[in-house]
Amino acid sequence: MTLPFAQAVTERTRTLNTRLCVGLDPRLGEYRDPAHLRQHTLEVLEATAPYAAAVKPQLAFYEALGLTGMQILEEVCAAARTLGLPVILDAKRGDIGSTAEAYAQGWLTGRHAGAALTVNPFLGFQTLQPFVQAARENGGGVFVLVKTSNPDQADLQGEGRSGASVSERVAAEVARLGAEEEGEYASVGAVVGATHPDDLPHFRALMPRALLLLPGLGAQGAKASDLAGAFHAGGTGALVSASRGVQYAAGLDVAAARAAAQTFRDELNSVMP
Numbered sequence: 584m585t586l587p588f589a590q591a592v593t594e595r596t597r598t599l600n601t602r603l604c605v606g607l608d609p610r611l612g613e614y615r616d617p618a619h620l621r622q623h624t625l626e627v628l629e630a631t632a633p634y635a636a637a638v639k640p641q642l643a644f645y646e647a648l649g650l651t652g653m654q655i656l657e658e659v660c661a662a663a664r665t666l667g668l669p670v671i672l673d674a675k676r677g678d679i680g681s682t683a684e685a686y687a688q689g690w691l692t693g694r695h696a697g698a699a700l701t702v703n704p705f706l707g708f709q710t711l712q713p714f715v716q717a718a719r720e721n722g723g724g725v726f727v728l729v730k731t732s733n734p735d736q737a738d739l740q741g742e743g744r745s746g747a748s749v750s751e752r753v754a755a756e757v758a759r760l761g762a763e764e765e766g767e768y769a770s771v772g773a774v775v776g777a778t779h780p781d782d783l784p785h786f787r788a789l790m791p792r793a794l795l796l797l798p799g800l801g802a803q804g805a806k807a808s809d810l811a812g813a814f815h816a817g818g819t820g821a822l823v824s825a826s827r828g829v830q831y832a833a834g835l836d837v838a839a840a841r842a843a844a845q846t847f848r849d850e851l852n853s854v855m856p
């Protein structure tokens with residue numbers, strides 16, 4: 584039987600001793616044509632899979648190629664499933680409830696059952712419900728944007744008049760949703776940028792049963808050695824993702840992508856609590 588997303592990730596972290604999430608964000612400008620992009624992306628996926636606890640295709644790069652891109656995305660997801668790799672669909676979706684239902688149907692059910700989706704809570708906490716429900720019913724997961732990795736996140740995510748930042752209010756909702764579920768980690772996780780290492784223990788404590796997704800390793804400047812605060816004892820509870828830093832570690836060299844994934848994995852392992 585297939586494990587639900589959060590358990591599948593945690594199981595893979597323990598079995599393979601890795602908490603790296605390989606991001607697959609293929610940029611057409613790096614390639615001769617979409618066929619070349621497809622081939623390289625699938626090669627990077629296969630080469631880095633042994634070092635990865637999960638894989639995270641960013642939908643924007645596939646959507647940018649229209650129908651061809653969507654076909655490539657489906658192939659990437661199917662290849663990941665064949666390799667036993669949990670898939671995080673990075674789409675940052677969010678909309679009023681009835682529209683959210685359609686997004687949830689498209690990305691968390693059917694062929695994408697068991698996958699996780701990044702979701703944007705900006706329209707209100709009720710709008711998270713269709714995603715959470717679809718994830719729970721289909722053994723999937725959601726990662727709610729709590730504190731994103733970009734420098735200008737504080738425009739909206741910083742402290743407001745109540746004293747609690749928007750990030751902290753979203754974190755409280757993630758914790759509340761997680762508390763509704765049984766098991767070690769809940770289906771509702773959270774994005775917290777790896778670029779905010781000093782904040783990680785705080786958010787870890789605010790969302791004790793959430794799987795945290797930490798983007799920003801490599802290209803955005805985050806360092807594996809600063810990220811221990813996101814993990815629980817035993818080195819579970821978080822995934823650290825790098826996209827450009829793996830896929831384009833040295834141009835299109837697939838061996839370099841594999842080596843970069845291995846190095847990130849080892850650097851993370853060396854600081855685990």
Ligand SMILES: O=C(O)c1cc(=O)[nH]c(=O)n1[C@@H]1O[C@H](COP(=O)(O)O)[C@@H](O)[C@H]1O
Pocket residue numbers: 606608639641673701730731732733774775776798799800801802803824825826827828
């Ligand atoms: O949800 C995400 O994964 C995400 C959240 C965030 O706060 N910052 C962030 O960079 N990301 C995604 O993580 C990836 C980062 O790519 P690299 O900077 O190349 O590793 C991109 O696909 C981003 O969309």
